[in-house]
Amino acid sequence: MADAALRLTTLAEELLGASLPVRIRAWDGSESGPPGAPVLVVRHRRALRRLLWRPGELGLARAWVAGEIDVDGDLYELLDLLAGIVWERGEQGKKTVHPVRDPRLRAAVRGLLRIGGVLPPPPPPAEEVRRRAGPLHTKRRDKKAISHHYDVGNDFYALVLGPSMVYSCAYWEDGGSLEDAQRDKLDLICRKLALKEGDRLLDVGCGWGSMAVHAAREYGAQVTGVTLSREQAAYARKRIAEEGLTDRIEIRVQDYRDVRDGPYDAVSSIGMAEHVGIVHYHEYADQLFFLLRPGGRLLNHQIARRPERDESAYHVDEFIDRYVFPDGELAPVGRTITTLEEAGFEVRDVESIREHYALTLRRWVEKLEADRRRATRLSTPGRARVWRLYMAASAVSFERNRIGVNQILAVKTPESGASGLPLRARTWN
Incomplete structure (x- = not known):
């Protein structure tokens, strides 16, 4: 077969109903598509069998993680070129009651069979989380999900995140470094919470302790940080000891649902609510409300998806669910409020910082690509590929307004109605 690329291009265009804006290079050395465009490399026909057995995002993800497809050129450009077509097709597919009856899909299956052959489904890459049974977001299941994502080695995270070890959206100014932007984000949160000397702060999902250290060192807060990741907790405790802050910070391996030592003056939740699960959102909000004193503040920093007309369905991204954040769920910002x-x-107060996350993700990808061999040694080849794709695709999603991120400031206003906020808000700016 000396024309595999042309056959794949034709097949993709028939399925999508649009011209393919990228080139395809197939395992036989053939190429097809617009000159000068980024190249989607199909290294092995096994990738087609993955699509046959699991059409759509999961089949493509398995082929990417296994190294059977790759990109020659600008990954962001390729993702951006494909995004509009794929997402538009996805929206149309939601309206199709019986997608198997779609003649284009039937033709695509026949085409893949001719090119890829009929063989048993290839086993998924080792990095994939198998489909779980039982109820979502039990404490045991959440702990396993967190361990899958975070307990992959602190050295790997240090390579990607840099010295700040902050794994959430930074807050940028033109020309600033990643470290500056992460420091500015932590400081912005402290100012929104109006932290002062001696305040008790609960940091739920405390990660590697960056928020705890900043709040204790710069504002004199007494901080309790909770995480389900033992590797994060070990790193945070070592860091706190080196900073000489053990008298101000306690790090626990504990589910936020088990915290009982309130009241706190403030609660920070930075990139943690995405793991809670929609079925537990009310429990999450009730627990944080319970843990605050009257007049206490909550800063909820959370990724949000765009709302849909039918919000009754369970929304899950198969690639993210199987390879990145098992059981993670995004909700529209209105639902969280x-x-x-x-x-x-x-x-x-609600502040959207969507563009800031795209900038943050691009910096993380730069760090990963600058030392990809070491990233592979610190994890696995498949894990490094997962991270490269998920961070780059997420950056494009933020840039195209498919997802956003918001900081929500909420107060446990006492019965007197005195919120404790100044008449003119946003004094933290």
Whole structure:
């Protein structure tokens, strides 16, 4: 077969109903597509069998993680070129009651069979999380999910995140470094929470201790950080000892649902609520409300997806669910605000920092690509490929407004109605 690329291009264009804006290079050395465009490399016809047995995102993800497909050229450009077509096709597919009856899909299956052959499904790459049974977001299941993502080696995370070890959206100024932007994000949160000497701060999902260290060192807060990751906790404790802050910070391996030593003056939740699960959002909001003193503040920093007309369905990204954040769920920002209000909070400020996350992700990808061999040694070849794709694709999703990220400031306003906030808000700017 000396024309595999042309046959694949034709097949893709028939399925998508549009011209393919990228080139394809196939395992036989053939190429097809617009000159000068980024190249999607199909290294092995096994990738086609993955698509046959699991059409769509999961089949493509398995082929990517296994190294059977790759990109020659600008990964962001290729993802951006494909994004509009693929997402548009996805929206149309949601309206199709019986997608198997779609003649284009039937033709695609026949074409893949002719090119890829009929063989048993290839086993998934080792990095994939198998489909779990039982209820979502039990404490045991959440702990396993967190361990899959975070307990992959602190050295690997240090390579990607840099010295700040902050794994959430930074807050950028033109020309600033990643370290500056992460410091500015932590400081912005401290100012929004109006932290002062001696305040008790609970940092849920405390990660490697960056927020705890900043709040204790710069604002004199007494911080309790909780995480489900033992590797994160060990790193944070060592870091805190080196900073001489053991008298101000306690790090626990503990589920936030088990915290009982309130009241706290403030709670920070930075990139943690995405792991909670929609079925537990009310429990999450109720627990944080319970743990705050009257007048206490919550800063909820959370990724949000765009809302849909039918919000009754369970929304899951198969690639993210199987390879990145098992059981992770995103909710629209309006749903999060409503849940916090139903728990008793008064929501006082919402700031969208969507573009900031795209910038952050691009810097993380730069760090990974600058030392890809070491990243592979510190994890696995498949894990390094997972991270490269998920971070680059996420950056494109933020840039195209498919997802966003918001900081929500909420107050446990006392019965007197005195919120403790100044008449002119945003004094932290």
